[in-house]
Amino acid sequence: MPRVAKTKVEVEGRTEERYSIVEESRLPAWPETTNIVGRSVRRIEGPEKVAGRAQYASDIRLPGLLSARVLRSPHPHAQIRQIDASRAQHLPGVHTVVTWENVPHIEWDKGNVLLEREVSFHGDEVAIVVTESDEIAQDALRLIDVTYDPLPFVVDAVSALDRNAPAVRHGRSNWVDEPLITTRGDISTGFAVGAVSIEATFRTQAAVHNCVEPHATVAWWQSGSAGSGDAQLVVYESTQGIFSARDDLARAMGLPLNRVHVITQHMGGGFGAKQSAGKQAFLAAVLSRAVGQPVRLVLDREGENLAGGYRGETVQDVRVSATADGRLTAIRASITTGVGAYHAGTMEVDGPYRTLYACPNVETTLQGAHTNIGPAAPFRAPGYVEGTFGIERAMDEIADQLGIDPLELRRRNDAPVDPDTGQRYSARHLDDCYRIGGEVIGWDQRHRLPEEPGIRRGIGMASVIWSGGGGPPAFALVKINPDGCVEVVTGAQDIGTGVRTALAQVAAEELGVPLEHVSVALGDTAAGFTAPGSVGSMTLSSVGPAVRVAAADARGQLLEIVAELLDVAPTELTIRNGDIVSTTSGRRVPVSGLAGQLGDFLIIGRGARGPNRSDVRVRSFGAQFAQVAVDLVTGRVLVERFVSVHDVGRIINPMTAESQVFGGVIQGIGYALMERQVRDGPTGRVLNPNLDEYKVPSALDIPEIIVRFIGQPDPAANDLGAKGLGEPPIIGVAAAVANAVAGATGVRIRELPMTPRVVLDALRGASSAGRRGEEDRDATI
Amino acid sequence: MRPFDYAAPATMTEATQLLRDVAAAPLGGGTDLLPLMKDGLVEPSRLVDLRRLPGLESIEPVAGGLRLGALVTLDRIESDDAIRTGFRLLAEAASAASSPQLRNMGTLGGNLCQRPRCWYFRGGYRCFRAGGDACYAVGGENEYLAILGGDPCYIVHPSDVGPALIALDAQIALQGPDGRRFVQAEDFFVGVKESLTRETVLEPGEIVTHVELPAQPSGARGTYLKAMDRGAWSFALAAVAAQLALDGGIVRDARIVLGGVAPTPWRCPAAEQALVGATLSGTTAALAAARAVEGAQPMSRNAYKVDLARGLVERALARLMPDRGSG
Structure with a gap:
């Protein structure tokens, strides 16, 4: 039965306690060997996409x-x-x-x-x-x-906070709320007891999502016969959150929730920029109402780059101290991040500083700044990508000062419990990630990489922490039809991760039917049930358990019916590969054969995501390793090999999971090396609102990417034992690549992206300061 | 995009007649012209498609050299055997340009006539290049812009093929309403002192019809190196076209041309003089490379290009040393 409970809800890495309607679920963990879950299967919507039949929002044609x-x-x-x-x-x-x-x-x-x-x-x-x-x-x-x-205008985040800065919008403050200051222990004591310390400013750039599919809406306002009293709004939207989109559109348009119908069957990427209805959806809706016809509004690439969102730029002033044997004594980070002109949240850039390592004294200050730039938006692991670059570069600089192996430094500061709250983790295999990643990349060989004239090689790594355990509310139905086929109905949307396929695997596993018998309906607010947005790597871990509970419910109902037909106890029956099998007599009845005996019937199983446990902290972990070659003449950084190891609980579909990691690493390499929204200080304009000058990686920039999963289920996280994987693969990439570049060249890299200019300027600065560099270039001839 | 007429003449006479209209624009592969039109940076009232004209798509041997039609695609230049064996530098330059898809469409003539990529010019600023009275790059985002020959407009010429043709001492055949003329590749491009709004000597109505590559001296070898900010599909941060004639280890002739650093492909006579008559070695290469960037005046964010261009010249010369087996 549903009840109201306080449960932990995680959104993009930030945990909140909220009241939520939850239903208890007490399913036993799956056995050690599963049949369909854990198997690499191709996406069930793959053929549709490959054949061009899949309809995206901008493909919709209405009269x-x-x-x-x-x-x-x-x-x-x-x-x-x-x-x-x-x-x-x-x-x-x-x-x-x-x-x-x-x-x-x-x-x-x-x-x-x-x-x-x-x-x-x-x-x-x-x-x-x-x-x-x-x-x-x-x-x-x-x-x-x-x-x-x-x-007057201001486009630089730090300048925008100046007392004399022009107001970004008339009559409003450029400060996004008050600074968010979080402390643990006593920071001055921490600095006092440290034997070494580094003080540095790390800068990260604004990076645009640039999804293949831009923001797109087809909106159809259908006025009722009695004016707008019974009007309804149908919206085909490229969104990560069909229910958020429905709720926001209903509120803005003054309609009840049941008269707004949002549909998202397929998406060409969101990455955080499409968490609800986009502004274009509201425009399309009011315009459709005004003209009495459906309206299509799709951002062009320029619109996407100017107004579609971006990862806000950051300036991170950091001081870190450690004892002579490398134990962290103090971490202080003062962070400014630009969020653009309108409402946009300040992302949790401080998260990794507080949670990655066991350090008794931590103080973080986070301040968002409005600027005369389009609104920022969450972008794949918002805040964590930026913050991980800062703390992980700082860790390597400490390791360098102390002469300690950077990986060993991280082990010495391992945080077996959540350093922020002291809570224990539901599961944590970070050390295995370090060990496996180190073995695969050849960490111990990092000082013996092949040499070439004019080229320096290095290996660097970074740790990854993220949430992704999911939570309520999420609901699902599992329907069993007379011919034995199964329909899973949820209110999730497939942002492109392959969650359709994973949910089918969950249902097939629980029911004991072949995967081909299962279809999944999602992406439709009128047909499905409340589910969280595809944000925070939490779709599978929120909706998946609901599907499992619904499948178990359907299975129980089916077995009770068959038990009556066969006059046996339901406990004697099980389902294997689509057949109902008596465990005592061995008698088999195919599920598809029941129609002959029962005529028309429909079994409806119902499931809800259970509450999160309050006594444990659910986090995912990982370690990422990069090998780079730095061309000392051209300043180009080439990532030659990348190893990504993730501890995200059970892996439902290794093939699509690996794809997630490929995509995250590639996006991370773009962020590390080339992607940058360029704003012109004197004129306040964006200079590269296109894919010609906003550089995303080409195939030639992408190395071999080796993916490893720990794969150990985390039963305390949820009924699947699975945690999300959408975001973790991008988190440590820039940090690992930067650490590799620093290792290769001996110069400190404190700025992203590491373009040829940044690298050559750093090398020149270093060589004029008497460090390595100049003699190498002479040696290239 | 503004509405426009389209004509596809079958004869050169007809084409030059159509192009007399100053509001007409010649169309080759369209890889630069069409984006310029979409961005509203050029608004021709008529496109004169050159692709039906005879003879502009051929590669023919002439007197030890080659004659290339202006409509030969970059892809063909990259893969043509005669070019690869006799004029390797040009094949390398073509293959460094853009992406395979664009090389399939982009033509030799179009590559020479493309407009600069400066993002102030392309972004609709009323800058010198766009007929205005300021350069926004000087106090702005000049990372990609000129370190040589810039003042007062700091565009860099985007062509990869241009530097290669100058290094090969090519001639460019032009056809205009008043007849035909030839210019040396080096003289085809005009600097900011001559014009702030055009990059070539082409008069209104005039088009490139052919490029003639002369026979190269014995012992000739060349290479093209291009530095980009990603692995492919980028304009040069800096590039070098180096063509040498070697006799044993002695340099008999040298042509060094930089790309991506100046409003025109930038020939480096001082570097060439440092090489001619000398034995090609690390020392002479370093000297020539230093000479190549003499007089560079970087702006706030492009000082890296000085090191980069110098390093590329050294690297190119190292590649051309006899024991490296390049040719």
Whole structure:
């Protein structure tokens, strides 16, 4: 029975205690050997995608569908003096043009209306045209005449916090709340007892998600016969959270939840930038209501880069002290991060400083800054990627000072319990990650790598901590049809990780039926049940247990029915490979054969995600190792080998799990070496809002990636014993690569991305300071 | 994109007639022109597609050299046997450009005529290059921009093929409404002192029709090295086209041209003089490399290019040393 309980809810690495409706589940752990769970199986939606049949939001075609496009501000901050859309209005094929003067008033996001007279970043929305075709829309945008009065602006996060900085938005503070200060122990004592210390500023860049599929919406406002009283809104949206999207759209549009229907069947990536309905969904919804036809609004690549979100840039002022034998005595980190002009959360950059190592004295300060840049958004392990770069570079600098093996330094500061709370972990195999990763990369051989003229090689590593244990609320149905086929119904969405397939495996395993007999329905708020967004690596660990409980329920019902038919006790029956088998007589009845005896029937199993335990901390762990070659002439860093070891509990589908790691490592290499949103200080504009100048890795930049999983189930985490894997694979990549570069060249790298300029400047600085570098280049000839 | 007319003339006369209209633009592979049009940076009223013109897609031997039509794709240059054996430098330069897909479409002529990639110019700034009166790079994000020959506009010429053609002493055949002319590859590109708004000597209505590669002296060998910020599909941070004629270990002739560092492909006469008559060694290579970047005036964020260009010249010369077996 459902009850209200306080349970730990984890969102993107931050744990909160919240009331939640939960249902207890007491399933026994799966036996040591499972049949379908743990097997590498191909994605069940794979053929659809490969054949081009899979429909993404922008593929949806509805009768009367119109195209909308956005006119964006060329200024980082300006007041619109005058806007004249009459020429655009008169263009044949144009249905409507909205500007701040006539846009319907809705509060789409915490105190923000859709279009304002004050535009606050390069790319801010100025006007939207709704037209018969995308081509007409592009023509119409050019016919809108806007006169701007430019206003003072600030695009640098640290400068934005200055007392004299111009206001990013009129009448509002550039400070995002108060600084978040977290302390443990006594930091000054910690510094006093340390024998060595390093003090450094680490800088990380703004990096854009640049999903293959941009933000996209097809919205259809269907007004009812009695005006808007029984209107409903159907939205095809590229979103990681169909229920968040539904709730936010319903609130903004003044509709009850059952009259907003959000559908996301497939996604070409979200990575955190699509946690609810995007701003374009609210625009499409009000425009559809205004014109009485469905409206399609898809961001182009420029819009995606200017207004689609990014990982906020950080400046991390760090001081770390340790004893002569390498025990950490104090960690202090003061972090500033840019979040852009509008509402955006400050990501938990301080997390890794507090939780990665056992250090008695820690003080972190985290401050978000508004800037005249588009809004930041969570991006795959938000905060942790940035913070791990800082703390893990600092650890290597300490190791360097003390002459201790960096891996040994980490072992000496191992945190067997959560250093933040003192709670024990549900499961933790970090040392195995270190050991396996070290063996595979050849850690002990790191000073004996092959040499070439002009090339330096090195190996570096970084530790990984993340959450991903999932939590309630999440619900599922498992239906067994008369022909024996099984439908799993959930309210999750498949962000692209392959969770469809994993949920089918969970149901097939629990039911004892072949995987081919199972289909999964998800991505539809009208058909499915509340489930968390695909955020925080928690879809599988939240929805998977609900599916398992529902499958167990369906299985129990089925066996009771068959037991009556066969006149045996249900406990004598089991299901193996689609057959109901009597364990006493050996008699077999195929599930698909029941229709003959029972006629039409439907068995409906129901399941909910149980509460999280309050006595343990659920975390996943990992260790990542990179081998790099640094070209001393060109400054190019080539990652030659990468080893990623993860302790994320049970692995449901090794093949798709490995794919997750490939993707995370590749995205991490892009972040480490080349990806960077370039903002022009003097003019406040983004200079590279495209995939020509915003560099993502090419195939030639990607090394061999070796993936290892510990694979030990974590039964205290949830009924699957599985934790999420979406985010962990990116967390330590930049840190590991930077540590490898530092190891290879002897220069300290404190800035991302490590472009040729950064590397050559560092080498030149180092060589003029009498360090290694110059003689190497002479030696290349 | 603004509406435009499209014409695909079958004869050169017809094409040059159509191109007399200053608002017409010649279309080859379209890999630069179409993006420029989509971004509203050029708005031709008519595209004159050159791809039906006869003879512009051929590679023919002429007097020990080769004659390449302007519509030969970069992909063909990269894979053509005659180019690979006789003019390896050019094949290497073509293969360093862009991505396989773009090399399948991009042409020799188009590669020489492409517009600069400076993100202020491409980003719609009213800069010198766009007919305005400022350079935004000087106080801004100039990491990718010029260290040589810049003032007052600091674009770098993006072509990989251009430096290679200058190093090979190629001639470029041009056809305009008033007839045909030849220019040395080196003279094809114009610096910022001559013009702030165009990068070549092409007059209105004039197009590149051919490139002639002369026979190379005996003992000739060359190489093209390009530094990028990722493994492929990037313009040069710096590049070098080096063509030497060696007699034993003695350099008889040398042509060193840098790419990615100046508004034109940047020939380095001082470096060449340091090599000619000398024995090719680590010492002469280092000297020549230092000479190659003499006079460099980096801005706030591109000082790294000085080291980079110098290092690339040294590396290229090292590759051309006889015992390295390059050719």
